Amino acid sequence: MALTAYAVARLHNLYAVVMLAGIYSLLAAVMFVVLDAVDVAFTEAAVGAGISTVLALGTLALTKSREKTPRHTRILPLAVCGITGAALVYGTLDLEHYGDPSAAPHHHVGPEYLARSIPDTGVPNVVTSVLASYRGYDTLGETTVIFTAGVGVVLLLGSWRRKEDDDA
C-alpha cells in the first residue's frame, strides 16, 4: 500500500494514477479482511476499488489525462508533511498496542452490542444489527448524503444546462 501511494505521488500519467488508486483500494480491502472487518472489506472492494475507479476514468475521458509538471518548488509541502507526520508518530507512542484486548475502545459500547445483538434484534452479524438497528438514524442520514451528492452531480452535469447554452 505504501508503495502504491508513493507511486501515485510520483506519476504524471493520470490513467496510471487512477488505476493505482484502484489497486490501493483493493489492498486496503485485503487489509480490512486481515483486521477482521469483512463487511468493510466488502464495501471497500465494491465501492472504493470499483465505483470510484469507474467515476475517475469517466472524468478522465471528459478531461485531460496528463498532468503538467508543476513549476513551483516542493520543499515547503514536503517539510509540512514531514513535521505533521513526526508529530503524529509522537502521538502514537501513547496509543494502545495493536490488538490489545484491554484497549479503551473495547470497554465502551462495543461489548454491549456484541452481547445484546441476538436478544435485541436476532441478527448474528453484529455489524448489520448496529448499522440498521442501533444506529439506524445514522444510516438514514448517510442515505440523505448520497442523495444530495447524486442531485449535485446531476445538476452539475445535467443535460438541461447544455440546452440553455445552445439557445444562448
Place this chain on the structure above:
Amino acid sequence: MSDLINTVLGLYNYWIVIFLMMCGFYIVVAHDNLIKKLVGLNIFQASVFVLYITFGKVSGGTAPILGEAFHVYSNPLPHVLILTAIVVGVATTALGLALVVRINEAYGTIEDDEIHSQDDEP
C-alpha cells in the same frame, strides 16, 4: 530491548497509516492537477479507515458475526462507522469529479495554477 521491539510491533500499523496519510496530504497540497488532488484525498481517506479498523482489532478475535464456536470478536463499532464513511467518501468523490468536469468545460484546463492565472487576467 524486547520492550523496544514490542513497541515497534505494536505501533507499526499506526505508522503505516501515518505514512499513507502524509502521502495523501502531500499529493493534495503539492500537486496542481485537480484529479490528482482528489486521488490524494481518497488515499488520505482510506488511511483513516485503516486507522479506525486497527482500533477495532482484538488479537485472537474473529469477525463480529456471532457463532457457537467463537468467543472473542473484534469490536464491531469502528466497522459500522467506517462502512458509513466509505459510502460518504464515494459521494464526495463523485461530486468533486463532477465539479472537475465542469471546471474543465469552463476553463479548458484542470490545473489549479492555470485556472488562477486565467482568473487574474482582466
